[in-house]
Amino acid sequence: MHDNENGSILRQPKSVWAVAFACVVSFMGIGLVDPILPTMSAQLHADPAQISLLFTSYLLVTAVAMLVTGWVSSRIGAKRTLLAGLVLIVVFSALAGFSGGVDQIIGFRAGWGLGNALFIATSLAVIVGAASGGFAGAIILYEAALGLGIALGPLVGGFLGGFSWRGPFFGVAVLMAIALVLIVTLLAPTPKPAQRTSILDPLKALRHRGLLTVGVTALLYNWAFFTLLGYAPYPMKISVHGLGLVFFGWGVLVAVFSVFVAPWAQRLIGTAAALYVTLFLMALDMAAIAIWTAKPPVLIVCVILSGAFIGMNNTLVTETVMSVAPVPRPVASAAYSFIRFIGGGIAPYAAGKLAGAYGDHLPFAIAAGAVVAAIVVLATAHNLLRRAQVGEETDIEERLGALDGETLEPSVVQ
Incomplete structure (x- = not known):
């Protein structure tokens, strides 16, 4: 950790x-809507597949939008891009709250x-540009805000x-x-980047085998994950508050293992080995859920x-894609996010349809199979993975790249 001049x-x-607060809320x-999914299904007279479109519309639009965020920010600057995003979130989240039916909510979630x-x-680039204490301190602050948001989302969702x-x-x-007002009043204007990004750059980047393999x-x-x-x-069959507590526990582990355990595992056994082990354990966990779906205590654990x-996985895969991609990091980030959010967007809807037709076990069995397939795909690029092994001596500024005109990818943006 690099302390600033005041220690x-x-x-x-x-x-x-102000930006860190907005990151927490973002x-x-x-996980904010997780605790209310069964309640919405019952009160809006919609089946789980319909309700799952709350995730699908949100994530698929996020995936496509990732292709244009660099194009936008390189033309209007980071602060204006940040504020545009906040305005859209405020407007559409409020409209979702006023909605009278599930179709309206799905549209507003998009x-x-x-x-x-x-x-x-743009949020990480803005924090790094404005923070005291250098790159390391800024990244720690960002990861802390990110982890806190993931953990608090289900708890706040369950309470409200x-x-x-x-x-x-x-x-x-x-x-x-509140975050919008704080950023407008406290964040100084950011200069426009010297070089503009093409809207086609992320798609062209997918021609590189390493980036495409890690993206798949x-x-x-x-x-x-999104199944x-x-x-x-x-299938948990517990109250809104109970669901909030379950996914709060889930979010705490996401945050702790992303920020603390993943870097430790990288130093201990290397990025590639840590990825294989983690994916294998995740496949076992999904298989256990598939087998004991009808036993809520086992499912909850x-x-x-x-x-x-x-x-x-969030930290290790992002670290890997940033290391193997032979293109600028903002371009690699956009291309990678585009691919992965597609999987996250389709999975919840498919899970609802499959469960309705064949029972609650099948979606999780397919999820376990998907993680096994991920291991197989990753193994086809094992030599490229070795390039992602980063030692403690690596300079963090070199790992993240120059920030002039660039946006950086957070390690957890699911």
């Missing part, structure tokens, strides 16, 4: 804390996804969802509106435990 990374400009959105893509694509399924949507709108691996494990996130609440493997 602590906690001594930061107010603008940094990443709360990942708009929310566009806003979130613009925000997460206990009053009404509309509560979490209004909660996000209010919190993001991420798609497959995100299939399992769990989008469908596991139904396995769901919470999956947070450890998901946190590890």
